[in-house]
Ligand SMILES: Nc1ncnc2c1ncn2[C@@H]1O[C@H](COP(=O)(O)OP(=O)(O)O)[C@@H](O)[C@H]1O
């Protein structure tokens with residue numbers, strides 16, 4: 001039975017790499033996939049991984065209709081054995097419904113990849129719809145780590161290293177960007193406390209915070225806390 005699978009995780013946990021691996025393994029066996037993405041950091045019509053691999057993809061912009069596009073492709077004699085959709089958090093709920101229809105009516109596997117929550121730990125509408133409709137939600141096994149060594153479960157947006165909690169939901173960017181606006185993955189505890197690597201480092205170095213209250217010691221950067 002074809003499936004709609006949502007591969008989900010924080011930023012930088014290997015989602016795009018897995019998408020490229022699925023594509024590689026299937027095309028090596030003679031299958032032909034259709035790859036879609038939206039607002040990849042590498043630019044329009046690209047699916048890129050931080051490991052350096054990149055492939056061409058169809059840009060699924062606002063208003064793009066996955067079902068109509070694939071029906072048009074197939075009815076012109078084109079081939080499609082499976083579908084990959086990266087950066088699926090940016091898709092509209094209606095577009096996720098179209099992907100579910102691709103599975104049910106065109107009988108194609110659809111593999112969607114995306115982050116579940118935004119920098120305020122609120123669901124992206126596209127990810128919410130994927131959780132509602134997917135046959136399976138798979139959490140990626142390679143764990144991105146918070147600066148404290150715990151598994152990172154949340155995405156923080158930073159401005160000059162400081163975490164912010166207000167702003168537009170969508171701002172394309174990267175981790176370790178060094179830019180004005182960047183992202184950092186954190187465990188829930190440090191996301192709740194708005195404690196990034198930079199603020200934790202600054203707190204550890206500041207003479208103002210000495211002597212250290214016992215309850216704050218656990219927030220100090222260590223190899224593993
Ligand atoms: N220089 C490197 N050497 C080995 N692995 C790396 C390197 N740079 C990035 N990675 C791996 O790539 C992962 C990010 O992959 P990517 O597919 O771009 O993530 P996502 O799409 O989830 O944001 C990192 O978690 C890490 O495991």
Ligand SMILES: Cc1cn([C@H]2C[C@H](O)[C@@H](COP(=O)(O)O)O2)c(=O)[nH]c1=O
Nearest residue numbers: 011012115118119155169170171172173
């Ligand atoms: C948390 C968060 C992220 N984004 C953007 C930043 C990146 O361009 C993508 C995630 O890409 P990745 O391949 O998973 O690293 O999403 C955003 O727009 N808003 C956010 O809140």
